[in-house]
Amino acid sequence: MSIKAIDHSGFQETVSVVPAGEAPKKMGSSFFRGSASNFNPYGSDHVKDDFASRFLLKGWTPDKPFISPTTNVTAFGSCFAENISKHLAKLGFDVSKNRDRDIYISSMGEGLVNVHSIVQQFRWALEGVAPPTNLWHGYKAEEFDLTEEIRTRTRDVFLKTDVFILTFGLSEIWYDELTGGVFWRAVPMKHYDPSRHKFRVCSFGETKACIQEIIDLIGKHVPRAKIVVTVSPIPLVATFRPVACLTANSASKAIIRAAVDETIRDRGDEWAGRLYYFPAYEIVNETFPNRFVEDGRHLQNMIVPAVMNLFQATYCDTDLTIDQAEKTLRAARLQSARTLDGHALFSRARLASNFSAAVRRLVGKGAASKAKSR
Known part of the structure; x- marks a missing residue:
């Protein structure tokens, strides 16, 4: 510089x-700003060949890829974890969802959306500490039992894991005031009891404590394993707070992102070479001009492959290079920009612009006609 x-x-x-x-x-x-500074990108930086490497991935990637087809990978958490599992499975890699499809981290792997639901799986599987009953429910509100068979199968998957990929999704939680237990997601309507089922936002302190406990449990029982943490870019479908959903989502993600960042700073030396953060959240939210389809939550089709290619190029031992992944990202961003034509706000802006242009043309023709008549 x-x-x-x-x-x-x-x-x-x-x-x-x-x-x-x-x-x-x-x-x-x-003011003195240190001997080296990493700048926020200017507009012209966005078309650089190494944009992602310089402005998104720098400082977060391993020295060399450590996930290969023979690596036992266990990926679960919020819904973005499903994208990682599918991508690695498509490459022929060994993912937990294929090793045992019926354990809960497989069948509900993308539905464990808060830090409490994830730490519950580690406590239960590795140390036999069961949460209060009637907290775990599937997509159809079916209850999941705390059977010893499922626990030992989950433990076996954990103990054989080489790399855990954990995705944290949101900070809004429902809990049972009587037992203190936290639900995987919301409370099924048929089980809802307003006298005991309550809602709150998970604090920064308890979020960080849960993430720290997950790391400690892995370090204790699977000391050779590496951990890759991600934050899901998928926003809340709705908030239970009496505030606008977009603002509640911002707070929800900020709590998780800050807790992850502080945990990695706290444990970085102890876990050097074993604990990583992959910035999927920032890649999606900071680089694509039109991230979501009409529902405001599901990503445009071109985004997930671009993000997964960046993950593959930096974490996985394949032929895909970071230059190729960067090229895919640039193409996806351009494609995302073109989808703005279908966005309601931009369609209205285009119509207004076209109308203004038409008016200017008419005015111009009128002025020309008057000039000729003179």
């Missing part, structure tokens, strides 16, 4: 810098 000039005009003194391979940047020079 080179300093080109110091500008003393304006509100504060600014320094013009040129990071290698990036657009020139400006920053205030009033």
Whole structure:
């Protein structure tokens, strides 16, 4: 990084810098900012060949890929975990969902959306600590039993795991006030009892504590295993708070993302080479101009393959290179931009623009006719 000039005009003194391979940047020079700075991308940076590597993946990827076809991978958590499992399975990799399809981390792997539901699986499987009953329910509100058979099968999958990929989804939780137990998701209507079933937002402290406990349990029982943590980019379908859903979702994700970040900073030295964060959340939310289809939650078709290719290129031992993954991401972003034509807001803007252009043409023709009549 080179300093080109110091500008003393304006509100504060600014320094013009040129990071290698990036657009020139400006920053205030009033305070020392460290010997090395990683800048927010300027508009022209977005078309760079190494955009993702420089502005999204830097500092988060391993020195070399460590997931191969013979690696036992266990991936579960929020719904984005399903995308990871499907992608690795398509590559022919060994994923837990194929090793034992009937255990709960397989059959409900993408439905364990909060940190409590994930830590429950580790406590139960590895140490036999069962949560209160009637908390685990499937997509059709069916109750999942705490059978010893399922527990031991889940334990066996955990103990044979080389890499855990855990996706945390949301901070809004429903719990049983009588037992303190937290539901996997919301409370099934047929079981709902307003006298005991309550709602709250999971705090930063308890979120971090659950993530720390998961790491401790893996470290104790599967000490050779590596952990890759992701945050799901899929937003809330609705909030149970008396506030707008978009704002509630922002808070929900911020709690998880901050807890993950602080945990990795706290445990980074102890778990060096074994604990990673893959920024799927940032890749989706910071790079695509039109992320979701009409329902505001499901991703546009081009997004998941682009994100998974970046994961594959950095974590998986395959022929896919980071340059190829970067190229796929750029193509997907351009395709995403083109889908804006179908967005209701942009369609209205285009209609308004077309109407204005038509008016200008008519006005122009009218002025030309008047000039000729003179």
